[in-house]
Amino acid sequence: MELYLIRHGIAALRENYAKDEERPLTDKGRQKTAKVAKQLHARGLRFDLILTSPLVRARETATILQDAGLASHVEEFAALAPDGNIATWLGWLEQRWQQEARDKSLALVGHQPDLGNWAETFVWGEAQEKLVLKKAGIIGINIPDTQSPIGQSELFLLSSPKWLA
């Protein structure tokens, strides 16, 4: 199955919000994210499901992807918040998704450095923070259908608004 890791768009500055999790996308962030979403849709990408971090800037990004027609279903997933635990997501994958997921496409919307670290862990077995994932950028990975993705996956896409919007 295909797994896409998408970083939220440009968000409002931290100093203007009491709680980090409440920071929304800026106008520019919304525009760039919508352009990326439109391009991805035009190139035929569709997700069977989007899981998003519960933080406002991630939820807004997921909604933009949904509104562009990339997916009909969006669900919040607590472990996609900053410093979330990859093991929680792996458990979810194994129990609910992977068995029936051949030829399916799943998107996770979240934060750096977590998404890059997860991608490196899936592909090379460990995180070295060597992937540059820009805001509203996307990573695409082929993960195996019947075993753990850790160190068993392939990277086929790493791109950013510069190349996509």
Add this chain to the structure above:
Amino acid sequence: MELYLIRHGIAALRENYAKDEERPLTDKGRQKTAKVAKQLHARGLRFDLILTSPLVRARETATILQDAGLASHVEEFAALAPDGNIATWLGWLEQRWQQEARDKSLALVGHQPDLGNWAETFVWGEAQEKLVLKKAGIIGINIPDTQSPIGQSELFLLSSPKWLA
């Protein structure tokens, strides 16, 4: 500096050519490669130099990139042929290019699995063949200006005609 690794476009079948190195791009290969080149140019990409494998399908790809305005200089480089030796290229980089290459952009046109293996070696220190680089696809890497790139580089782009053309 930025290093781009670009795989040649779709080439004629091996059975129709006595020598593998003489296989040219097909019409479809030329068209797809030209579309990718046009998009890369529109997004502001420019190379200070393109080094190409001496094989026909690579030289033709390099010429298409040059004709799209991506670079004014193209040179053949024997070590970019299949199974070429990365050490030869590293020696060239150190002697001729890296000293004066801050803010410069260099493209290598060549073959799989070599290009993917080189990219993994630059970024993670060893090749595991986990990067999917399609024909006319591109890898973008930030390599350090003053030391060996091996295991010291960052990956910022991995894309293919599906996402670029």
